Amino acid sequence: MKLVLVGPPGSGKGTQAKMLIEQYQIPQISTGDILRQAVKDGTPLGKEAKTYMDQGALVPDALIINLIKERMKAPDCKAGYIFDGFPRTIAQAEALEKLLQGLATKLDAVISIEVPEDEVVKRLSGRRTCKSCGALFHVLYTPPAKQGICDKCGGELFQRDDDNEATIRQRLAVYRTQTAPLIAYYTKQHVLKVVPGTGEPQDIFTAICRALKNEE
Ligand code: AMP
Numbered sequence: 001m002k003l004v005l006v007g008p009p010g011s012g013k014g015t016q017a018k019m020l021i022e023q024y025q026i027p028q029i030s031t032g033d034i035l036r037q038a039v040k041d042g043t044p045l046g047k048e049a050k051t052y053m054d055q056g057a058l059v060p061d062a063l064i065i066n067l068i069k070e071r072m073k074a075p076d077c078k079a080g081y082i083f084d085g086f087p088r089t090i091a092q093a094e095a096l097e098k099l100l101q102g103l104a105t106k107l108d109a110v111i112s113i114e115v116p117e118d119e120v121v122k123r124l125s126g127r128r129t130c131k132s133c134g135a136l137f138h139v140l141y142t143p144p145a146k147q148g149i150c151d152k153c154g155g156e157l158f159q160r161d162d163d164n165e166a167t168i169r170q171r172l173a174v175y176r177t178q179t180a181p182l183i184a185y186y187t188k189q190h191v192l193k194v195v196p197g198t199g200e201p202q203d204i205f206t207a208i209c210r211a212l213k214n215e216e
Pocket of ligand 1: 009031033035052053054056057058059060064084085086087088089092162171
């Protein structure tokens, strides 16, 4: 199963990807997570990406496409993958299409998770992530039992540098202009499935699974 999750920042792509991993036993490929790790490790990619990420801008397509090309070579990608936060531009989508053609394969589905912008701002400003296992929490909606500590592994929770209101607004503007055109792009290719992204994560997951049933 080869999937793409599209949606504004804070639409729940990461949460749903983690549930899909269990269901389909395929890895999540989050370009955001890969870039954050590169920033943390201080690699040349991380150093270049950080300036863009801190401003809520997109990292240049060429860097992202290279990163994806390498990641797709890993053995765990044989049975498929869930792209989370990639592609983010039409140029990235076209590059992905070429890559997949070269491997004589194609996407099974693109899931568009729809959430209104004011809801997204509320979600992102309260979002917390576990430093150790990546589990996601929200200070109001899904708080951990102990403040600042991950329920799953006891790791420390942190707030992403780009989850502040000014950067969130900028990321949403970038989504509207550069990423939202992917909806029309994938509609034309007859692979787009639209799922409402408001409500309980489990209900959204059920809706995604229902949409994918026809693709198995
Ligand atoms: P995310 O965790 O998906 O919200 O990504 C965080 C930041 O990483 C974004 O605001 C961008 O600066 C950068 N980024 C992640 N994925 C991409 C991508 N596919 N293309 C360009 N920039 C990306």
